[in-house]
Amino acid sequence: MSARIVLIDDHTLVRAGIRALLEELDYQVVAEGNDGDQAVALLQQHQPDALIMDITMQRTSGFEALSAVRAQWPTLPVMLLSMHDTRDFVLKAMQLGASAYLLKDAAELELQLALRSILGGHRYLSPRISGQLIEALNSPTPVAVAEEALTNRQREVLYWLAKGKSNKEIAFTLGLSVKTVDTHRAQLMERLGIRDLAGLVIYAVRQGVIKVDNY
Structure with a gap:
């Protein structure tokens, strides 16, 4: 049985494109929403295997929604989609408990790899995003305690x-x-x-x- 996914994005055409890709990869999109405030309600209604959600949305952002989701579903695989590859966004996603951070211009293969990873209980960061993490790790740190x-x-x-x-x-x-x-x-x-x-x-x-x- 294919994994069941809830998809949240405030751009109808983008959402349709992602849904088409997911269906090509044999995943089932059981519900769609156009704002982060719909995420919790759709998860309660459909109990999916994973949530894919945009970060930048008009009313409730993906970050805000993720906080609410994690309060009720601490282990649910959640993939955040973004146009931003800056380390501030990446670290914020990690802080809030995202399972994967995927850029919107990622290839279909990377979407597939990311989904396999998070559905298997692991986290996923694309090579570009991993570079931002490494940059943060190499930056000066105020920590002086061993x-x-x-x-x-x-x-x-x-x-x-x-x-x-x-x-x-x-x-x-x-x-x-x-x-x-x-x-x-x-x-x-x-x-x-x-x-x-x-x-x-x-x-x-x-x-x-x-x-x-x-x-």
Whole structure:
């Protein structure tokens, strides 16, 4: 049985083109929407295998919608589509838990590879997007605290945060309360001088806690 997909894009012709490509690849588009605020309702109604969503839309952006989606479906494969290949967009997508970030001018083969990857439980970044991540990793960093300064539990929490897990998922994995994970996360940010999750991901890669290939 082919995978069932919800497709969100505010341009009718673009959406029709993506749908045609998906059907050629033997995927089933079970519902379409033209704004991010429709994503949650369509997911609740159709319970698809994956969500493909544009980032830049007129009312509710893909980023805003992804936050709402992740609150209810933390493990659902979500592919974000964008015209932007800047590292700010890429890191924001990672921070919010996107499974894949695909440029709109990507080839059909890349769409196929990305879908296979996220439906298999992995993340996908195109080579162009990976370059933006590497650029961010090579940029100057204010972090001056070595990983050895962290406790074993903090390193465990850091690992799972960088892998895109929510605080609730980490709590379940490590046998902790959500409140305890919240505390560890706050302590990590304070100790490392990092203000957001994207910064923690960059730090984790630099310290070898996770590998860029995992993304």
